[in-house]
Amino acid sequence: MNALDTDVLVIGGGSTGAGVAWDSALRGLHVTLVDRQDFATGTSGRFHGLLHSGGRYAVKDPGSARECAAENRILRQVAADCLEDTGGLFVSTPEDDLEYADRFLAAARAAGMEIEEVPVGVALRDEPRLNPKIRRAFRVQDGSIDSWKMISALLRGAQAHGAKVLPYHKVVKVIRQGDRVEGAVMEDQRTGEEVRVNAGCVVNAAGAWSGQVAQLAGCEVGVRPGKGVMVAINHRLARAVLNRCHLPSDGDIIVPVRTVSVIGTTDHPVADPDDTECSPEEVHQMIEAGELLVPGFKESRALRVWSGSRPLLPKTEGAAGAGDREVSRSHTVLDHGARDGLEGLVTIAGGKFTTLRLMAEDTVDVVVRKLGRGAECRTRTEVLPGSESHHFYWIGNRQQEAESDPPDDPLICECELVSQHDLDTVVARRPNWRLDDIRRALRVGMGPCQGGFCAFRVAGMLHQEGRYGRAEANSALREFVQERWKGVKVISWGAQARQTRLDRWIFEGVYDLEHLPE
Amino acid sequence: MTELAWGAEAWSEVRASLDRCIKCTVCETACPVAAVTELFPGPKTVGPQAERFRTGGQSPDLSVDYCSGCGICSRVCPQDVRIAELNSRARSELKRERGAPLRDQLVARPGLLGRAGRPVAPLFNWAMANSLIRWAGERTIGIHRKAPVPRSTTRTFSYWVGHHVGTRSARRVVYFHGCSTQWYEPHVGQKVTAILEHNGYQVVIPKQDCCGLPLQSNGLFPAARKAVTRLARQLVPDGTSDLPVIASSTSCGLMLKREAREILGADSPELRSVSQRTYDIFEFLLELHQRGELRTDFKPVPLTVAYHAPCQQQNQLIGKPALEILRLIPGLRLVELDRSCCGIAGTYGVKREKYEIAMRVGEPLFADIQAEGPDLVACDSETCRWQISAATGATSVHPLEILHRAYGGS
Numbered sequence: 001m002n003a004l005d006t007d008v009l010v011i012g013g014g015s016t017g018a019g020v021a022w023d024s025a026l027r028g029l030h031v032t033l034v035d036r037q038d039f040a041t042g043t044s045g046r047f048h049g050l051l052h053s054g055g056r057y058a059v060k061d062p063g064s065a066r067e068c069a070a071e072n073r074i075l076r077q078v079a080a081d082c083l084e085d086t087g088g089l090f091v092s093t094p095e096d097d098l099e100y101a102d103r104f105l106a107a108a109r110a111a112g113m114e115i116e117e118v119p120v121g122v123a124l125r126d127e128p129r130l131n132p133k134i135r136r137a138f139r140v141q142d143g144s145i146d147s148w149k150m151i152s153a154l155l156r157g158a159q160a161h162g163a164k165v166l167p168y169h170k171v172v173k174v175i176r177q178g179d180r181v182e183g184a185v186m187e188d189q190r191t192g193e194e195v196r197v198n199a200g201c202v203v204n205a206a207g208a209w210s211g212q213v214a215q216l217a218g219c220e221v222g223v224r225p226g227k228g229v230m231v232a233i234n235h236r237l238a239r240a241v242l243n244r245c246h247l248p249s250d251g252d253i254i255v256p257v258r259t260v261s262v263i264g265t266t267d268h269p270v271a272d273p274d275d276t277e278c279s280p281e282e283v284h285q286m287i288e289a290g291e292l293l294v295p296g297f298k299e300s301r302a303l304r305v306w307s308g309s310r311p312l313l314p315k316t317e318g319a320a321g322a323g324d325r326e327v328s329r330s331h332t333v334l335d336h337g338a339r340d341g342l343e344g345l346v347t348i349a350g351g352k353f354t355t356l357r358l359m360a361e362d363t364v365d366v367v368v369r370k371l372g373r374g375a376e377c378r379t380r381t382e383v384l385p386g387s388e389s390h391h392f393y394w395i396g397n398r399q400q401e402a403e404s405d406p407p408d409d410p411l412i413c414e415c416e417l418v419s420q421h422d423l424d425t426v427v428a429r430r431p432n433w434r435l436d437d438i439r440r441a442l443r444v445g446m447g448p449c450q451g452g453f454c455a456f457r458v459a460g461m462l463h464q465e466g467r468y469g470r471a472e473a474n475s476a477l478r479e480f481v482q483e484r485w486k487g488v489k490v491i492s493w494g495a496q497a498r499q500t501r502l503d504r505w506i507f508e509g510v511y512d513l514e515h516l517p518e
Numbered sequence: 519m520t521e522l523a524w525g526a527e528a529w530s531e532v533r534a535s536l537d538r539c540i541k542c543t544v545c546e547t548a549c550p551v552a553a554v555t556e557l558f559p560g561p562k563t564v565g566p567q568a569e570r571f572r573t574g575g576q577s578p579d580l581s582v583d584y585c586s587g588c589g590i591c592s593r594v595c596p597q598d599v600r601i602a603e604l605n606s607r608a609r610s611e612l613k614r615e616r617g618a619p620l621r622d623q624l625v626a627r628p629g630l631l632g633r634a635g636r637p638v639a640p641l642f643n644w645a646m647a648n649s650l651i652r653w654a655g656e657r658t659i660g661i662h663r664k665a666p667v668p669r670s671t672t673r674t675f676s677y678w679v680g681h682h683v684g685t686r687s688a689r690r691v692v693y694f695h696g697c698s699t700q701w702y703e704p705h706v707g708q709k710v711t712a713i714l715e716h717n718g719y720q721v722v723i724p725k726q727d728c729c730g731l732p733l734q735s736n737g738l739f740p741a742a743r744k745a746v747t748r749l750a751r752q753l754v755p756d757g758t759s760d761l762p763v764i765a766s767s768t769s770c771g772l773m774l775k776r777e778a779r780e781i782l783g784a785d786s787p788e789l790r791s792v793s794q795r796t797y798d799i800f801e802f803l804l805e806l807h808q809r810g811e812l813r814t815d816f817k818p819v820p821l822t823v824a825y826h827a828p829c830q831q832q833n834q835l836i837g838k839p840a841l842e843i844l845r846l847i848p849g850l851r852l853v854e855l856d857r858s859c860c861g862i863a864g865t866y867g868v869k870r871e872k873y874e875i876a877m878r879v880g881e882p883l884f885a886d887i888q889a890e891g892p893d894l895v896a897c898d899s900e901t902c903r904w905q906i907s908a909a910t911g912a913t914s915v916h917p918l919e920i921l922h923r924a925y926g927g928s
């Protein structure tokens with residue numbers, strides 16, 4: 001078995017784990033980050049995409065609102081390339097209590113949010129598709145987050161400071177020496193090989209799975225996975241994030257992310273965080289809810305449905321695990337030494353994507369204290385790779401770049417404007433790409449045709465370049481297409497049903513996908 | 519095609535139509551511009567695809583400016599995606615952001631050019647024919663030196679109207695003649711009037727300004743919106759609010775019928791009313807004929823005429839009524855030129871950077887004309903006629919002129 005030594009082993013490559021890796025690396029610690037799958041495939045790759053202004057929590061959870069408002073400001077400074085500055089609106093629809101709007105405004109100001117009431121006419125001019133019956137509107141600093149960009153920037157930053165990252169390495173065993181955790185054993189999900197990592201401290205950042213990981217170490221962490229469903233609509237129905245101004249409920253936010261609008265979400269307790277089924281009822285509920293913010297929403301083309309699991313911690317955990325720094329209610333750092341008498345293990349749980357930096361800071365503060373070394377946190381001011389120019393990501397970037405592509409660099413994915421050169425650059429970065437990894441890295445197959453026109457091109461090209469054998473290319477294609485269809489089967493009506501039909505004709509009629517040789 | 523809402527909502531509907539695209543690529547194979555230049559990536563790409571990357575306020579793509587606006591894509595799309603309309607809007611955003619070049623402002627106001635040219639028409643025509651001056655024009659304002667440019671007349675159509683004693687009749691129509699008749703081809707207007715009067719109509723010709731189409735196709739939407747609503751008001755003089763409005767310029771007729779609503783998002787009570795009552799002249803005559811009311815006292819016209827149905831006429835979705843009427847004329851050998859576009863697409867082909875593209879687009883049409891060697895080419899659109907004549911040397915006329923001759927006119 002291969003063995004590695006590291007200061008900090010981080011389990012889980014979502015926003016939290018990637019944030020912890022970046023923070024520790026900046027403090028001069030050696031970090032190893034592992035994930036059982038590719039990075040950003042857990043909740044962080046399946047979330048709503050909102051850079052919270054804090055407005056959602058202003059009335060109900062002022063602590064979280066304050067944190068979001070502050071972290072939002074910091075991320076805009078250090079991670080502009082991973083964010084789009086869409087702005088946001090909170091609007092009182094005819095079904096929302098106007099009195100809540102007053103409370104909301106006062107609470108938002110108290111939480112330090114930048115907020116401004118705008119005349120309804122102005123809001124409607126800016127957002128022509130917005131429900132004309134809204135009665136009040138507030139402009140806030142919402143934005144959208146590109147999870148892949150953010151996590152990959154964090155990883156690149158950490159790697160530049162010596163971090164090691166291991167995707168597809170699942171922790172199968174936590175190594176304990178009496179009352180001490182000394183590392184973990186990972187199984188490479190692609191080769192079956194095992195790797196041992198000896199660590200000064202292990203950080204459990206496995207999100208909704210952190211209960212499972214803690215169990216491997218022999219302790220209980222009471223995370224309760226809370227499933228939320230989201231539906232992506234083919235194009236942007238609004239420029240800004242649209243929020244209903246009321247006490248948070250289901251389906252009350254529409255976020256413009258990249259080229260799509262995403263409506264969400266719900267919150268149902270589930271036993272297993274890997275339960276990602278979305279029922280037609282849940283989809284229906286989202287689509288109906290969208291109608292209240294954007295009339296005609298129902299007629300828009302739904303592209304894809306997915307769900308993610310919140311890593312919710314019962315309030316009791318927060319009180320038990322807090323270190324000497326006051327930890328907010330939205331996330332909790334569990335020092336298992338203080339909590340369970342088990343040294344060398346720290347669990348970070350709860351929180352949001354928006355507060356990933358703060359979560360990492362709180363966690364690594366505890367780690368540094370345990371290791372007895374490591375510098376002060378630097379993530380407040382250290383700019384992430386790619387964000388040096390402080391330009392926000394903009395929806396038109398890809399289109400603009402595609403304009404200057406040379407004519408001999410053909411588009412492979414027409415919907416998401418991915419060229420052959422883009423593909424070559426990405427696959428050269430590391431061996432063993434799966435089609436689904438390429439999708440995340442380049443957004444191939446994420447557009448309206450959901451892979452109908454690009455999946456076979458990519459599989460064919462990887463085969464041609466000798467990266468895939470014949471059987472491998474065939475099964476990769478089949479797997480990819482099946483995965484995409486999973487996301488569209490519950491929304492197959494209208495335009496998307498027509499698209500699915502055409503895609504099926506291509507894959508079944510032209511390629512006979514079901515019977516390709518193994 | 520489905521009918522769109524009036525006013526600002528039309529744009530929401532056009533934009534929402536991108537959802538219907540299934541990437542089938544039918545439009546790409548039909549676009550005449552994409553077929554001849556790599557500068558234009560094609561309707562699917564600049565239309566429903568690129569639109570997903572646009573938000574108001576900042577245009578990511580310049581290539582949409584190479585769309586000629588011929589509208590063929592919208593017509594062939596099996597899913598009713600309003601591609602050409604999406605492109606028009608995107609072009610207008612582009613011009614709004616970057617400011618339209620002086621040339622766009624100039625070709626977009628034919629009245630201005632025509633008015634400027636008129637008192638000194640012979641001099642103007644000489645200047646336009648003079649290659650040195652045209653070359654200077656290309657340099658300074660970007661109108662290609664070989665591009666077809668109309669010849670100004672010394673007498674406008676409204677001057678003729680002022681001296682014309684029309685017939686009186688209980689059956690009346692309003693005539694919308696458009697700028698080219700007013701400034702460049704008053705004889706077309708005279709013949710339209712004569713034909714309608716011959717069929718027993720009293721022709722009401724109100725004072726009228728430009729429909730705004732050239733402003734629209736150069737992306738100057740607010741000015742175009744103003745122009746078309748003003749025109750609609752002018753076309754409803756007292757006591758005419760239920761009369762058919764007859765257009766002899768296909769593109770201007772299309773403006774009233776569809777584009778004011780579908781591209782500009784314009785709206786006014788007069789516009790709604792006029793839009794519903796607007797007929798292409800041949801569409802109107804064909805309806806008369808179908809009711810048995812068209813006079814068919816035709817004299818033989820022993821000529822070979824090649825007929826080209828311009829894009830703007832095709833976009834009215836009325837078939838090719840001129841073809842059906844001309845077929846009634848004895849002695850006439852009529853050849854249907856079954857090509858999509860001559861390339862000019864309004865003012866597209868006169869621009870320096872588009873001239874070559876437009877000529878290549880028209881190439882198949884020009885080749886057919888040259889192979890056929892007709893006595894005349896007939897085409898309902900003035901800019902197309904100018905383009906065809908400039909490219910092939912053939913004499914081109916409005917099909918009306920042939921009908922007029924069959925009725926015994928000269």
Ligand SMILES: Cc1cc2nc3c(=O)[nH]c(=O)nc-3n(C[C@H](O)[C@H](O)[C@H](O)COP(=O)(O)OP(=O)(O)OC[C@H]3O[C@@H](n4cnc5c(N)ncnc54)[C@H](O)[C@@H]3O)c2cc1C
Pocket residue numbers: 011012013014015016017034035036037038039040041042043044045046047048049050051052169170171172205206207208209213226227228229264265266307308309310311350351352353354355
């Ligand atoms: C529906 C929904 C919508 C949301 N929307 C927003 C929003 O709009 N804005 C916002 O700020 N926040 C949002 N959140 C919250 C936010 O997405 C999460 O808090 C955040 O992404 C959690 O990140 P994480 O890194 O803690 O967990 P994850 O991203 O789930 O990462 C945990 C990782 O651990 C890995 N792992 C599990 N077991 C093992 C093992 N044995 N070995 C190795 N690796 C393992 C998993 O593969 C996974 O990648 C949303 C949450 C949900 C559920």
Ligand code: SF4
Pocket residue numbers: 538539540541542543544545546561562565566594595596597598599601
């Ligand atoms: S013809 Fe219509 S549906 Fe087909 S690719 Fe073009 S826009 Fe899309």
Ligand code: SF4
Pocket residue numbers: 548549550551552560561584585586587588589590591592601602605
């Ligand atoms: S309007 Fe004409 S030129 Fe423009 S994309 Fe459509 S077919 Fe092509």
Ligand code: SF4
Pocket residue numbers: 628695696697698727728729730731732767769770
């Ligand atoms: S398109 Fe012609 S020209 Fe028609 S009225 Fe309008 S300009 Fe004026």
